[in-house]
């Protein structure tokens with residue numbers, strides 16, 4: 628899916644410890660270097676996803692997030708800092724990612740994902756990690772991921788709980804199979820710790836790395852749900868809905 | 884002899900009910916949707932709309948699993964003694 632880009636000596640030195648992973652190796656690193664990932668919002672989830680992918684050497688990150696840093700962001704949005712209060716979130720994120728990895732190519736978009744921009748954002752990348760809080764943003768993203776046949780890592784958190792799955796257009800359930808409509812009880816603001824969004828953000832980054840470098844077994848067709856209050860982890864099978872309004876009729880034999 | 888199911892609540896449902904798991908007795912094997920309707924009669928008024936819509940049918944957004952397998956769309960699933968039913972409200976991010 629992604630192109631191989633040869634590594635420089637500096638990159639070989641930086642990524643040495645992960646290149647020692649037997650089923651990843653330098654070929655895997657070259658795939659990450661040639662890969663591009665869209666992260667929808669770089670808040671509690673997306674900050675950690677972006678940081679881990681920048682550290683791992685993914686070549687290009689497209690970051691979409693509107694608004695300025697607020698005090699209530701700082702318990703979990705780890706790419707935002709106290710001295711950046713009142714300034715654009717996406718710029719804070721880009722600044723901190725460049726400090727970690729100056730080789731990283733960043734496309735910083737100061738907008739949240741919507742019906743208007745989802746198609747053009749998805750076109751730019753090989754894979755999407757959906758970290759948005761509103762179901763409307765997620766549904767817009769899902770439709771484009773399905774249509775453009777791009778892998779979509781869906782991660783979510785609430786309180787001390789989190790869930791994550793990796794969706795492959797036409798092969799696995801899409802978001803509309805899993806959640807055909809927005810739950811009425813969901814609210815824009817909700818209880819959560821940064822350590823919870825950080826945990827699932829790290830798992831999401833690992834899912835993206837596995838899919839891009841084509842190794843390991845991603846959470847395709849499975850929903851990992853966990854509660855850090857008592858450390859219960861459950862991996863459950865999820866199913867495509869034959870009457871799904873978004874992905875029904877898509878044949879897995881023609882997906883890439 | 885009555886049959887016993889284990890019911891697990893997750894995410895917003897866990898918070899709203901205040902319990903992670905409970906047992907439920909059923910008289911005979913039945914479709915899992917009947918189990919949800921039976922639960923809806925036991926839970927308080929604030930929790931019931933998270934399970935059923937105003938016409939008494941299951942909320943379309945409700946995630947339903949029997950023994951860790953999702954029950955989706957019109958899929959039928961008969962539950963019986965010892966089965967595990969998980970109910971989860973979808974969550975998002977931020």
Ligand SMILES: [Zn+2]
Pocket residue numbers: 800801802803804805867868871872873874875
């Ligand atoms: Zn679908």
